[in-house]
Amino acid sequence: MKHLSIKALIGILAVLFLNSYSNESKAQKVEHVFEKGQLAPSKFFTGNVYVTGLIENDDVFTTAGGEVFFKAGARSNWHSHPAGQILIVTAGIGYHQIKGQPIEVIHKGDVVKCPPDVDHWHGASKDASMSHIYIVPNTEKGIVEWKDAVTDEEYLKLN
Helix, strand or coil: CCCCCHHHHHHHHHHHHHHHHHHHHHHHHCCCCCCCCEECCCCCEECCEEEEEEECCCCCCCCEEEEEEECCCCEECCEECCCCEEEEEEEEEEEEEECCCCCEEEECCCEEEECCCCCEEEEECCCCCEEEEEEECCHHHCCCEECCCCCHHHHCCCC
């Protein structure tokens, strides 16, 4: 059996380490878990927004859910949900606002609870995209009531 020189052993270990580091770095760059989805209707959103349905509403679970990807500057209209909504931010930086309250900056890993029948909006920050998973529970009460578009003045008003 041939013995490896110290240099050869260090070289092999370095290649193995760099390969595993490189694979880990590639995995960390992945921003989206799901496909980008379909372009959302402009009557409910400003800018480029893509929606992927994940949980189809039914009579058993009475829950709807999906992922929404907002390009920088994109946002939803004001809207409310009869039973509320939960958002789980999966990538990027965004904004969320409940009517009458200051805009909140939201980041990957944040969980936002939108209370029942309360007007709110959410979307990407002006400089970065954002995606979130939405969950609408108790859909037997209704799913969403769309309202007016969020104006540029409202969107840019960070208190």
